Amino acid sequence: MTNSPDRPSPMAPGTVAQAGPLLDSLERMLKDEYSVVRLPDDVESLDPAEAAKVRAVVTSGRVGVPSALMAALPNLEIVTNFGVGYDTTDVAQAVARGIRVTNTPDVLTDCVADTALALMLDVFRRFGASERFLRDGEWESRGFPLTRRFSGSTVGVLGLGRIGQAIARRAAAFDATILYTTRRPVEGVAWEHVASAVDLARRSDVLVVAVPGGAATENLVDAEVIRALGPDGYLVNIARGSVVDEDALVAALESGEIAGAGLDVFAHEPHVPERLIRDDVTLLPHVGSGTHETRNDMRDLTLANLRAHLAGDPLPTPVPEMAAV
Numbered sequence: 254m255t256n257s258p259d260r261p262s263p264m265a266p267g268t269v270a271q272a273g274p275l276l277d278s279l280e281r282m283l284k285d286e287y288s289v290v291r292l293p294d295d296v297e298s299l300d301p302a303e304a305a306k307v308r309a310v311v312t313s314g315r316v317g318v319p320s321a322l323m324a325a326l327p328n329l330e331i332v333t334n335f336g337v338g339y340d341t342t343d344v345a346q347a348v349a350r351g352i353r354v355t356n357t358p359d360v361l362t363d364c365v366a367d368t369a370l371a372l373m374l375d376v377f378r379r380f381g382a383s384e385r386f387l388r389d390g391e392w393e394s395r396g397f398p399l400t401r402r403f404s405g406s407t408v409g410v411l412g413l414g415r416i417g418q419a420i421a422r423r424a425a426a427f428d429a430t431i432l433y434t435t436r437r438p439v440e441g442v443a444w445e446h447v448a449s450a451v452d453l454a455r456r457s458d459v460l461v462v463a464v465p466g467g468a469a470t471e472n473l474v475d476a477e478v479i480r481a482l483g484p485d486g487y488l489v490n491i492a493r494g495s496v497v498d499e500d501a502l503v504a505a506l507e508s509g510e511i512a513g514a515g516l517d518v519f520a521h522e523p524h525v526p527e528r529l530i531r532d533d534v535t536l537l538p539h540v541g542s543g544t545h546e547t548r549n550d551m552r553d554l555t556l557a558n559l560r561a562h563l564a565g566d567p568l569p570t571p572v573p574e575m576a577a578v
Contacts, residue, residue: 273316317341466493
């Protein structure tokens with residue numbers, strides 16, 4: 254079945270489905286406007302008759318609409334994703350079937366960039382560790398060890414999209430030298446483009462990962478890139494856990510090949526490998542966009558995309574791959 258992305262047919266009641274948990278206020282607003290059905294976690298238990306009624310799915314970047322679920326929804330027209338990342342949704346199948354996919358870019362850029370800056374400051378200055386030092390009463394007997402100055406450092410940004418540029422601007426305010434790596438140089442920026450991730454890591458005091466997730470970037474930051482940071486270099490990841498080879502990162506930390514890491518994302522969330530829970534690693538439970546303001550903006554944009562589809566209007570934020578539909 255191929256749906257028209259420009260002139261969607263009117264939606265019948267009871268055809269909006271939810272896949273996975275969503276923000277409480279988003280769930281309430283969906284139920285206020287539509288007759289919402291909750292899709293089961295196990296696609297095998299999905300009733301084919303009920304599946305045939307589903308024409309819109311609202312989901313999150315953590316859950317998405319993977320291949321098997323999408324294939325089980327023969328009349329699906331749109332996937333509206335609460336979040337900027339959508340690598341958990343089978344976009345290739347969506348394009349082939351004419352299914353629209355949307356996400357929520359821009360509205361979370363500032364909060365995610367703020368988180369990256371906080372992680373950079375923490376891995377250099379170890380503020381979290383020094384607070385634990387004080388709370389544990391250690392200051393009564395000795396001073397906290399000296400740390401590294403962040404101001405004036407060299408920050409390598411892997412991926413210079415909206416979030417990457419926002420990170421670079423924040424770091425530049427600390428008189429950092431900004432380098433970046435993308436497939437091709439970004440027009441309109443003054444920062445130096447570096448040809449490869451390995452070269453970027455080699456020249457940086459801290460490498461900040463800011464590329465999308467998905468098959469194209471899986472383990473992009475591999476053992477070679479991590480080793481290139483050297484024993485004084487740090488890795489910060491606010492993108493997707495899949496972008497970093499987690500085993501290689503653990504090995505580099507344990508051997509002292511790099512100085513430390515700041516991580517907001519992990520390969521198998523919410524599981525965090527025990528070997529990553531170390532004094533030289535700052536760990537956050539994927540809170541990059543976790544503010545009331547940003548989550549409400551994401552909710553409103555998710556609903557705006559769904560409403561636009563139902564009304565036959567242009568989508569506010571289709572994902573880039575939709576240009577092929």
